[in-house]
Amino acid sequence: MLDKINTTKKNFDEDIKNVVDLSSLEDFRIKYLSRKGIVTQIIDSLKDVPKEDKPIIGRAINELKKYTFSIYEELKSKLENEKKSSENFIDLTLPGRVKEIGSKHIITQTLDEIKNIFKGLGFSVYEGPELESDYNNFEALNFPDDHPARDMQDTFFITEKFLLRTHTSPVQIRLMQSKKPPLRAIMPGKVFRNEAVSAKSFCLFHQVEGLYVDTDVTFAELKGTLVAFVKQFFGQDVQYRFRPSFFPFTEPSAEMDIWWEPKGKEGRWMEILGCGMVDPNVLSNVGIDPEKFVGYAFGMGIERTAMRKYGIDDIRILFDNDKRFLTQF
Amino acid sequence: MKISLNWLKDYIDLTGISVNEIIEKITFAGLEVEEVIDQRKNYENIVIGFVKESKKHPNANKLSLCKVSDGEKDYNVVCGAPNVATGQKVPFAKVGAVIPNGNFKIEKAKIRGEVSEGMICSEKELGISDNHDGIMVLDPSLKEGINFSDAMNLNDVIMEINITPNRSDALSHIGIARDLSAIFNRPLKLPEIKLNESKIKSEELAQVEIQDAKLCPRYVGKVVTNVTIKESPEWLKNKIKSIGLRPINNVVDVTNFILYEIGQPLHAFDLDKLSQKKIVVKTANENEKFITLDSKERILKSIDLMICDAERPVAIAGVMGGENSEVTNETKNILIESAYFNPSSIRKTAKRLALSTDASYRFERGTDINITIWAARRAAQLIQETAGGEIAASEIDAYPNKISEKKTFVRFNRITKILGYEIDKKLVENILSNLGFEILSKDNEMLELKIPSYRNDVEREIDIIEEIARIYGYNNIPEVNKISITLEEKVDNSFFVDKVRNTLNALGFYEIITNSMLPEQIAKQFGKPISVMNPQSSEMSHIRPSLIPGILQSISNNLKVNERDLMFFEIGKIFNLKNEKINSFNDFDETEFLIAAITGKQSRTVWYEKEREYDFYDMSGFVKTFLSKLLPNSEFNFSVNTNDGSYEYSVKIIHEQEEIGIIGKIKNNFLTQFDINQSVFAVEINLDKIKRIQSSHKGFEELLKFPKVYRDFAFVLDEKIEADLVIKLIKQFGSKLLHNVNLFDIFQSESLGKGKKSLAFQLEYYDKTRTLTEEEVEKDFRNLIKVIETKFDAQLRGA
Structure with missing residues (x-):
């Protein structure tokens, strides 16, 4: 009996090699697996096997059954698939059904990147109004009345006492008036300058301001924080330098330059942000004791930063909202 | 401001320091060098040449063939100038030189068969004058081979320095030299003044009376008589020219020279033109007319400070002199004015008259009240040197209220506290004394200092630091390379709005940013706009009261470049007046708004679908998804708007009885104004309002374990009945088991009857705790059919 099983298996393996399509598979099935087929007959003959041989013979038959059926099924589904695909041709190269998703304006994307870096350094994010009082925009920030420092920021006035903010620094004043130190925050937003619209300047742009007030804030820490920022934003190998400058609300004041080599042009130092230690007058104006607390502040233009990063040389394209531009970012 | 390096060297010894180092160091000291013109670079490879031999070119009549020596080597040069001759010293541009005028490079060439290894230049080619009649013939004593720029003193470096508004002390060559003195620790040398004065005193020849000592704290006058007005000597003309000014005459050039030397603006009056030889300093009469040096008539206000004689004004103080007292070629006697004016007063006048002069620029930033005498004496010295005459003895010094010296202190530990770095005490002292601060006393803790009168920007310890x-x-x-993070409350005001942006991006909208300023005629159609007092143009006279104009402008821009299918959004502030006048923050609203708009085709024909225009339901669908993602636990209703404002038709978005936004089709009238010829659907949402909606976290909801049961029905009813009304009614009358009503078909045809439509709904039933029975669903379903039939006079079409 065992011999017969083995021979059957051998013949089965031999014959299956000749099966090439579904009709020869059917002949093959009839020969082995149909009701009168060789394998079926062997299975049926188990009942005639002497009782003592049944465990061994039974197992052998069972294995033969499993083996032959699984080989058959495998081949069958393979042949069926071949047949199907040759009948129903699927052109997988047709363009897919595209679903367009939008994007944030490049200014927002740049701001997000800046925000993420500073949030990682423990900064909060505060916002404030765009239509501001002269007091918050200038006076509280130590801009004397009738001082040439006011010419640094050409202002759109609404009335004598109200204006479109020329920088995000009034948010500093609002924040320091409403909360006690330690304060560590960045303040992004839209600002306005009464400058003729050209490739280099627009009547409005976006800024992000930073402020840190505590008992042990130093110029060395301001430098360290900004260096960490420019490395993360522009790349670890960015070259930078600090230059003394003048802002009424900081003392000492500085500007930070990075070395910039636009494609195909000569490299040069480019100013990317202004910064400094919060002027004691500003702290006094908001009721913080300047002898006890020290602060630093910094601010940068987002458009300029974005334009530098993406190699855009006309600011106006940022506000045209041309779809061919928007979809690039 | 233009600063000449050669001029600087009159006040400080800079030997051994390269130009690059000077530029870098003064930039690093806060005097930013923005541009550098190095004259020597203009004349690179141009040397003094000696014409050893000049003969006719064998092949050309008008050309000469020369042998030019630079002292080391002889060069063959073909020259076209008629005046070239043997034995001349000439400017010789060697191979590699770039000719300043025309910017072309000299190369070895063959001219009519003869080799030429350089060029002999004309004055025009060297950019010295317009003379191009022939080559420039130089002083025969010049040694051949030396650089042309050195030989001709054209070796200056002119720096354009950006002086910040606080540093009025640095608006002169001596001011810059003083910083260099501190940077390089080298002494500052002030020019020595030795005057040969006559016996008559200035106050015998002229008088000064200050009537407004607040606006004019000090007025110094000095007289020089019998001068001859003429052209300035070369050295003075060169100095004036080097900083980009035009020489006028010796007296005017001297006053300009001193302004750029020490920063004190001076004015020279023709003394004989001053009535009673008297100066009176007082404010103008309201609307008084006055003709300034530039022959323009100015109308004055009573706050403007004037320099007058006994009868009439002769100058606008600190801004510009008058035609009536101007120094002319006939002038014999001169009164030099060296004054200190109140900065704010000068600024107001100069600003109002839109007349910014070198003088007003300095006075409004604050000059040195104590340099006035020195400057007057320096002027007298140089006027005598260049114009002859006699200097009247002493100065008229009208100085009613002497300004006291300013003092301050600096603590060493405060320096360290602010900077986070300790600077050596000795070095601190050195820096301060080189800058002109006098150390009044010192100990281990601090320095007490006298502030020099030219430092108007220094008052406090922090200024010293x-x-x-x-x-x-x-x-x-x-x-530092390490910071500590304080653990106070962290806030992110922009968190919610960032989420709004992300959600809209996912729905396919691109963010735009538009100008917040609009023309009045547009702005007024969209709200109660706030006007700008000093707009740039009438195109930007008002602040936007709505985001609609901005987005329409952007759509319009895109249509012009044939981008027609658009999904845009903008987030920004809008401004509306609440009261006529703005006196406080309560008189207007500044509100953060969102606008999103769609226009054009939702889809263009592609292989799998037909094209379709965007419509209202695209927009309302977007809004529904947007709100459900943004505020998942809040309920919003849309209700048809009867007061449409900017919209052809619209619905209000309502949350708990409060209107938070509007969805609609923009009126054609607005579209035409922006040249838009396709429908635009928009949503406006008040972000300040939806930020306030408390989205409570209701937590995880158990997933449904029992099957849902669906039932469909369709009704024929009057076409004017709003679908939402029917849905609301179904929800109202349905049992607790009914959870959702979905409108899945709308159908209109003649067969239904005129003015009729068919609405088909699918009802979703389930219970969270058990499987529903057929009977209970059927009962509710039947009941709803009856309700709809009676309430809307509807007929059941199928169920």
């Missing part, structure tokens, strides 16, 4: 830091060099203060 800045001086120390900038001269020490910001880049020499090491930055």
